[in-house]
Amino acid sequence: xxxxxxxxxxxxxxxxxxxxxxxxxxxxxxxxxxxxxxxxxxxxxxxxxxxxxxxxxxxxxxxxxxxxxxxxxxxxxxxxxxxxxxxxxxxxxxxxxxxxxxxxxxxxxxxxxxxxxxxxxxxxxxxxxxxxxxxxxxxxxxxxxxxxxxxxxxxxxxxxxxxxxxxxxxxxxxxxxxxxxxxxxxxxxxxxxxxxxxxxxxxxxxxxxxxxxxxxxxxxxxxxxxxxxxxxxxxxxxxxxxxxxxxxxxxxxxxxxxxxxxxxxxxxxxxxxxxxxxxxxxxxxxxxxxxxxxxxxxxxxxxxxxxxxxxxxxxxxxxxxxxxxxxxxxxxxxxxxxxxxxxxxxxxxxxxxxxxxxxxxxxxxxxxxxxxxxxxxxxxxxxxxxxxxxxxxxxxxxxxxxxxxxxxxxxxxxxxxxxxxxxxxxxxxxxxxxxxxxxxxxxxxxxxxxxxxxxxxxxxxxxxxxxxxxxxxxxxxxxxxxxxxxxxxxxxxxxxx
Numbered sequence: 001x002x003x004x005x006x007x008x009x010x011x012x013x014x015x016x017x018x019x020x021x022x023x024x025x026x027x028x029x030x031x032x033x034x035x036x037x038x039x040x041x042x043x044x045x046x047x048x049x050x051x052x053x054x055x056x057x058x059x060x061x062x063x064x065x066x067x068x069x070x071x072x073x074x075x076x077x078x079x080x081x082x083x084x085x086x087x088x089x090x091x092x093x094x095x096x097x098x099x100x101x102x103x104x105x106x107x108x109x110x111x112x113x114x115x116x117x118x119x120x121x122x123x124x125x126x127x128x129x130x131x132x133x134x135x136x137x138x139x140x141x142x143x144x145x146x147x148x149x150x151x152x153x154x155x156x157x158x159x160x161x162x163x164x165x166x167x168x169x170x171x172x173x174x175x176x177x178x179x180x181x182x183x184x185x186x187x188x189x190x191x192x193x194x195x196x197x198x199x200x201x202x203x204x205x206x207x208x209x210x211x212x213x214x215x216x217x218x219x220x221x222x223x224x225x226x227x228x229x230x231x232x233x234x235x236x237x238x239x240x241x242x243x244x245x246x247x248x249x250x251x252x253x254x255x256x257x258x259x260x261x262x263x264x265x266x267x268x269x270x271x272x273x274x275x276x277x278x279x280x281x282x283x284x285x286x287x288x289x290x291x292x293x294x295x296x297x298x299x300x301x302x303x304x305x306x307x308x309x310x311x312x313x314x315x316x317x318x319x320x321x322x323x324x325x326x327x328x329x330x331x332x333x334x335x336x337x338x339x340x341x342x343x344x345x346x347x348x349x350x351x352x353x354x355x356x357x358x359x360x361x362x363x364x365x366x367x368x369x370x371x372x373x374x375x376x377x378x379x380x381x382x383x384x385x386x387x388x389x390x391x392x393x394x395x396x397x398x399x400x401x402x403x404x405x406x407x408x409x410x411x412x413x414x415x416x417x418x419x420x421x422x423x424x425x426x427x428x429x430x431x432x433x434x435x436x437x438x439x440x441x442x443x444x445x446x447x448x449x450x451x452x453x454x455x456x457x458x459x460x461x462x463x464x465x466x467x468x469x470x471x472x473x474x475x476x477x478x479x480x481x482x483x484x485x486x487x488x489x490x491x492x493x494x495x496x497x
Contacts, residue, residue, distance in 0.1 A: 041083055045069055048090060056099040057161050058147035059171075068094070103151055103447075141483070142490035146170035153181075153480060156445045157188040159196030178481060185480050189245050189473060198241035201444045207329055208237060208306045216314040217390055224269065225309075225390050232266040233306040233391070239287060240301065248473040251437055251465065252430070255330075256422055257300035260293045269305060270296050271393065297386070297393050302326070303418055305391030312389040316349030316398065319358070323381025326421075331429055332436030335376065349389070349398035356397065358382055358404045379407035383421045438462055438475070445479050457482045 052068060053060050060068075071093060075086035094100060144152065150170040154162040162170070166184060169175045175184065188194065203209030211234045217225045239261040244253060253259075263286060267274035272290065293299040301307065311321035327333040385403045388394045397403055406416040409424050425433065438461040443450055450458075461478050468474035479485055 037083070044083070044087060045072065048072070048087065048094075051091070052094045054161075055094050056097070057151045057167070058145075103155065140490055141487040143176070143487050146173055146175040148488070149175050149181075149486065152445075152485065153184065153188065155447075156480070157185070157197050157476070158191070158193040159200040160193060163193075176486070181480060182477055185477055186473065189248075189476065192242075194245045195238065195242055197245060198238045201441065202237060202241040205329070205440045205444075206237065206301065206307070207325065208234060208310060211306050211310055214310060217309065218314050221315065222390050224392075226265070229265045229269055232263050232269075233304070233309060235263070235287075236261055236266060236304050237301055237306060240304075243289070244472050245476075248471050250470040251434070251472050251475065252470050254301045255425055255430075255433060258294050259289060259291050260298050260300075260304070261287050261289055263287045266305070269390075269392065270298055272296050297418065302330075302421070303384070303387065303391075305387075308384060308387045308391035309389065313347060314389060315347055317385060317387070317389055319378055319381030319385065321381070322384050323377030323379070326380050327377040330436070331425075331432040332439065333376065333432070356399075356401045356404065358385065358407070376410055379409045379415075380421060380424075382407040383415070383417050386417065434462060434465060434470070438465070441475065442479055442482075442484075446484055454484060457484055 049060060049065060049068060052064065056064075068090060072086050072090045075081045075089055076083070079086075081089065147167070147170045150162040150166045154160060154166055165187075166175075169180060169184060174180050199209065212231060214230060219225055240254075240257075243249065243261070244251070262270060262272060262274065264274050264276065267288075270293075272293070274288070276286070290298070297303055307325060308317075308322065311325045312318050313321075324335065328335050383405050385397070385405050386394060388398075395403060405420075406414060408414050409420075411424070411428055413424075415421065415424055435458075438458055439450060442454065442457065442461065457479075460482070461475060464474050464478040465471075
């Protein structure tokens with residue numbers, strides 16, 4: 001059409017030749033691209049199979065190698081789809097497969113199995129171990145394949161799929177060798193992807209995983225509680241736990257550590273000086289390690305603002321919630337739920353009247369039906385009274401009364417403040433913390449509740465911690481070389497009653 005119009009308008013010989021050349025070249029280029037697309041289709045299918053292997057975290061079976069291309073060709077021939085559409089639908093089928101969505105390689109299959117399937121989704125590390133489950137016999141165990149072990153290791157330490165190096169070790173077939181497995185474990189712990197362990201394990205165990213959605217704070221009364229500060233509060237324990245894993249620190253630093261991590265909003269909240277290196281780094285992006293946070297009342301996880309805020313109802317503190325979090329969450333204490341007719345304390349600390357919050361709680365403990373439980377954790381929560389509803393340091397409560405951080409602990413001794421609590425934990429309850437952490441981490445690593453047969457492994461974990469100066473890396477290594485971690489429950493076997 002354009003050539004005919006040019007001829008009609010007497011465009012001239014050179015112009016006509018240029019137009020003819022242009023359209024001839026365009027036609028050749030279009031045919032070349034179309035041919036290249038056709039030639040690329042086989043390589044796209046090869047890439048599709050490679051993608052499926054990565055998605056399934058193992059080599060494809062012969063059946064899968066045949067079925068996936070067959071599904072693609074069926075879409076092309078019977079459904080009339082083009083190459084891109086058929087390729088896209090095949091990718092969707094891979095992403096919808098249970099082999100991608102679930103870790104089916106660590107659970108028994110088949111109707112004959114009476115073994116309880118292992119949980120392979122978002123494992124909650126704060127679920128209570130069921131210590132009375134029937135143990136498994138040796139015949140119930142089946143060694144994991146190297147690919148299944150690679151997945152178990154990466155989902156344990158990264159909460160994500162294995163990387164290329166780990167899959168290469170699985171392909172080599174030597175991942176079960178103790179020296180290879182330990183070397184890979186140490187590599188994964190040093191990798192930045194260990195953040196997955198910090199958020200999923202520590203976040204669920206210490207109950208701050210959903211803090212980024214926390215909205216109980218009255219922002220009119222506490223205007224400094226911005227979204228940036230809330231995000232920084234969430235990030236502080238994540239970075240602390242990552243540092244513990246990457247530098248192989250003592251797990252006891254969670255209780256007694258003198259350091260912490262802050263960015264500018266969190267440092268301002270804590271009253272800490274914050275050296276800003278550049279205007280670009282100003283704000284929430286730059287984090288620094290505070291080696292001695294004690295002058296500001298911080299250090300370790302106990303005084304972190306995320307826990308003090310999470311365990312406060314918004315307009316006042318809550319020694320009950322804060323103490324309960326320490327006793328049940330951190331130490332693993334078993335505390336029954338409260339009776340349904342417990343009277344509630346006033347919502348606003350400024351409206352408590354003549355009595356302070358510690359005095360109201362003392363009156364509450366005079367009730368015999370309440371005293372049994374509250375005597376176990378109220379005093380522990382009272383030591384945090386010099387931290388306000390959003391974890392800020394204070395000397396007076398919202399009603400203008402001087403804060404009281406002295407309390408009589410469950411052992412009958414009177415102690416004061418955070419240092420008093422740490423002394424109490426070191427003297428009386430450190431073993432409970434170690435036991436609880438071993439149980440929680442083993443539960444998370446295995447993706448199931450604990451059983452009687454796990455007790456020997458728990459004893460080995462505690463012994464390794466004591467012998468290894470409580471180093472976190474040693475605890476992880478003891479787990480990954482345990483029989484429970486290296487094996488799965490065999491399909492078709494019955495549990496020994």
